[in-house]
Amino acid sequence: MGEWQKMADRVGQQKKRGSGGRTTPGIVPPDPLSVDPVMRPWAEFTRLIHDELYAVGDPATRLSQSELGRKANISRAHMSNIFAGRAYTWQTCRALVAALGGDPAEWESRHRMTEERVRQGAVDLAGLIPLPGAGSATESAREIRDWDSRRGRRWRGLTRWLRALTRRGEGGSDESREGTLHRTISAAAKIVRRAEADYYLTPRFSVLADAPVASRRKRSIRRAGWKREPPRPRTIRELYAASGKSLMLIAQPGLGKSTQLAKLARHLAAEALAASQAGHRHQLPVLLDLATYRKSERLEDWIATAAHRQRGVAEARARLLLAEDALLPILDGLDTVPEADREECVTQLRRFQEKCTGLVVSCRTADEELARRVGALLSVELAAPTTDDVQNYLLADQAALTDVKAALDDDESLWELFLSPLMLKIIHRTYAGRTAPELKVSADLRTRTELIFDAYVKRMLTEGPESRYRPEQTLTWLTWLARTLSGRGEQIFHLDRVGVDWLPKRGHTLFAILDGSFAPTFVTLLTCLWLMAADRMGVLDTDFAQAGQVVLIGAIMTVAVAIGSRGGFADQDEKGGYLWMFGWIAGGALLCGQVAPDVRWSDSGVRVLCLVYLWVAVASLEGTFRSAHVPVEQIRWTLRPRMTIAPSQRFFALGVIPLAVIGAQAVLFGYVFSLLLPGGLWFAATLLLVLIYGLGDNIEPSLRDKRPRPNEGTRRSARFAFLLGSANAIAVALTILLLFWIAAPGTPPDRLWLAVGLFAPLYGVLRAVRFGGMAAALHWIIRLIMVIRGGTPLRYQRFLHHAEQCILLHSTGNGFVFPHSLFQQYLNTPARDLTARLGLLSDSR
Structure with a gap:
């Protein structure tokens, strides 16, 4: 350890230069006292390399850091890390020492010693001057023990919880x-x-x-x-x-x-x-x-x-x-x-x-x-394998590949095919234990490759494991998958990542309407059922003909808002997006204006229906910046949920929409409570329900790193939709019941349960749709459209596993990939042409 102590003493004796002084050109060595104590041995080691190998020559002929990196074959970023005092492997050290003219054998033991010092944590801090205000070692130990006490553990737990709330993503633990x-x-x-x-x-x-x-x-x-x-x-x-x-x-x-x-x-x-x-x-x-x-x-x-x-x-x-x-x-x-x-x-x-x-x-x-x-x-x-490699490969299974070896001996032009590990495996699986007539056809390389792929696919489909799918059906669905993946520039297929972009563009508008009307349809149905119950109980007097006109107005505005918001912000063109959105909303409003004069707005049931629709319509605008289409596989509550916001949309997303949602909630809750539960508690009840909704808005969904089976994301989304919807409905019901039973014991039970019957299901449906329900439902809608178009079977997961058993697909994680990009290109062809070439009866469209 003597040379390390000399190194530390030499560093401590150096004086800092002023900003106006002249410095020697070349690489600046790391300062061991200015780096993290854990990395100090590496800084000292690099300083030794600098002083003993780099700084001994003529300063005018010294290499710059980038020149030394090129000579040692080390990247520029890695060189910066080395001379910043960070760790590096012996291979890198050997290249650096050799480039500087040193003896690698002499420095290998030093490098190993540095690794051992870091591993044991032997960082010598004895010579450092204590910081002002720092106490003795006994006092520091006492503070550490206090921090490790029960109170300290509580404080540490609280700080970790607060950091988790404000953290935007998962860290690198x-x-x-x-x-x-x-x-x-x-x-x-x-x-x-x-x-x-x-x-x-x-x-x-x-x-x-x-x-x-x-x-x-x-x-x-x-x-x-x-x-x-x-x-x-x-x-x-x-x-x-x-x-x-x-x-x-x-x-x-x-x-x-x-x-x-x-x-x-x-x-x-x-x-x-x-x-x-x-x-x-x-x-x-x-x-x-x-x-x-x-x-x-x-x-x-x-x-x-x-x-x-x-x-x-x-x-x-x-x-x-x-x-x-x-x-x-x-x-x-x-x-x-x-x-x-x-x-x-x-x-x-x-x-x-x-x-x-x-x-x-x-x-x-x-x-x-x-x-x-x-x-x-x-x-x-x-490099391509040699002829000896291919001969050894064929001899490893000589009995099964007799005809293949005979074809190769008769036609030397086949060597161009056999000098490929991929084609060797395909040929082995296709012709093991059988004749190889395709190898004896005189043709160019591309034609022979297609013939071998044809024979391989036909054998896998006709002689593979038994299945409920006919060979022509399997081939039709595989060619559709290959065409779609190639068109998207992808190679891995994830079943639970199938979205609207897998549909033709002409179907996007229909999807936008289904997307926008999903939540309003359920909410309108629940509200109409609630109005029928309230009318039968004699609490509200509702004209259902008038309510039907309101439902028609709501349907028109739902379609207008769905198409407007979908087309307006899909391309992130702010100015054009706002014009598109407000244009559709204005057009829907003008159309609704033809129906609105005939509605009797003084009807209490009509007012409740309008206020419910207003709340849902405004809340649906939040989906513009917080997607509800991504599968929900895990959730966490955070003070700052992630949002996709352009700079010009920040005021609209963080100011206008939240205030509009709070305002619509306050008016709805206040009006319904004032009708059902007269008294002064309607304000407190409204405030509590708005608070519950706001807390639920700070839930941030995300995807999990590991999925044990395909389409697991959709299953987890449906599970979270049920759990979060139920939890919100129960929380709202308990809040209303406890508030009025404690503060107003004389409240009529039928009116109290009627208030619970409206708000608890509404909260449950909205939260279920927002966190997983929408993603799961639209996933199956898209899957159904794909089935109707003939591209996929209904039980897609079962088909994918069947294709994997036939060695036509490979599973990777919870996704699937073709055995090779060449095989994907081969299947990127119309299914009718390929099935006809293979001699399979095709009923594909």
Whole structure:
């Protein structure tokens, strides 16, 4: 420990320079006294590297931080973290020491010693001067014991509860991190197991280096492309360690680049999990499909959304991890990004690499120019298997693949097909134990590939597990799914994420009407039943012909508001959205004006019906900024629920709508209580019911990270709708009963129960619709429309599991994906043409 003490003494003796002084050019070393005490050993270690290797040369010839990073093959963001006093692996340290001309063997023991110091928490604070006002160690210990007392525990619990109320999203707790890592390991291991189910080829990689070509200008160099080194067996983890956490993987289609990325994600997640259990924090890898990226969003926003949709990581947690530089995106399929969005995607990837310390991207070899512009520190190509690899694969199951091997021996042009792990697996599953006539047809590569896929699909459908679905039905639904996913630029299908955007655009208006009329229909029905009960009891005198005219007016305004709000804010065009919305509302009002003069507004039942509708109509505008269509899988109460608000909509969303809702509630409650329960308690009852509604508005729904089965989100939404609706109805009923039984014991019971019979069901229905009921109901409406159009079966979950048993789909988490993007492209064709080609009887439309 002697050299560490000398290092601390040397740092303590240094004086700070003034702002006007001159400094030596080069890298500024970290100051161990200014970093977090936990990371102080790393700062001291980096300071030793700086002083003993970097600062010994001529100051005029010292490399800048970015130049040193390029020489050591370390990203710019990682270099910044190193010289800020943060931790780094031995592979990174070895590259840095070698770039500075040092002996890596000499520094390996020092690096190991630094890791041990951090692990044991051996941070020497003896030489620090106590802060002003700080007491002795005995006093500090006494304060700590007091804080650990029963009163201290209560205060800590209260502060944690208050922080939870004001927190907008889920944080990055150790439990959350370990849960995310376990899910990453499980999902990646599933992908790897599928790829290695029969026999897996040994991967070989070629390191790609820039091939510089001198241009006309002497001082500039023009890069003509990549120069490939001879391929040799390596692991993707070794390549990542040598890449400085900036890796680009390219490969031909079907060679298994997605499998290699899954292997890397599994290894990194296992390492991060072990580090987390030992008390250290490493970056959390997350494997994402780039196909859904669009140029209208920043890469960080897309990563947070994609991590939630594809891998079940809470979006708020992903954003927090990105802000802490604790998330490692492993992005598969740069070539699958729509062509119009690729340039912006490359720009965003380059910017992300400069800001964060880790990024892995894959791309097809055909788009290697696109991949080269990403600027990864290390680029590698997954090489095709050799002929010896293919021969060994065929010999591993020689008895079943006799005809396949014979066809390959007779026709050497088949080698182009066999040098693909994907096609090898398809050929093995298709022709194991049978003849292979499609391999003996003379045709080009594309035609042969289609013939093999045809034989594979036909065998899986006709010789697979028994099912209630006919082969032509299964093929029709699979082709519809492939066309829809390809049109949306997606590869993973989540049954509980099917929304209105899965319907044709001409059906969106009908959906908007159903959406807007869902809650008003139930509320109007309940109110009419309540008016009939009140009229039979002689409490209210209602003219139901007049009430019918009010229902007609309400239906007209419901349709106008639904279409107006749906079209107005769907595209986030504020000025046009407001004009569209108010135009439809004004048109509906003019139409209602033709009916309104005939209504007798003095009728008490008519007034109650109008006030109920007014409350529901104003409350439905809240759904413009707080979506009720997303499945509700977990809830929490918070002082600041998340809302989707544009800057120009803030006044409308946070001021006008809440005041309008409170005003409509106050008028309705005050009028009904004044009719049913004369006395001075109507004001207190109104105030309490408004407070209950306001507290319920601060419930924030969200999705859960783990779903044990498909469509679990819809089931949980229905469950939460029932629970929250029942809880609100019971709370309102108890509030009214207790208030009047305690403060006004002489209140007539029939009138009291009549007030409960109106407000408790209204509260229950509105809360059930808002928190899960709307999402569950509209999900099944959309599913029913899809069934009527012939795209899906009614029992879709059962069909998806049947397709998985036939190895035509793979499950990933609670979603489903085709075995490969090439297979998805193959099925992206009209069902009638494909069933005719396969010789299956088709009744598809």
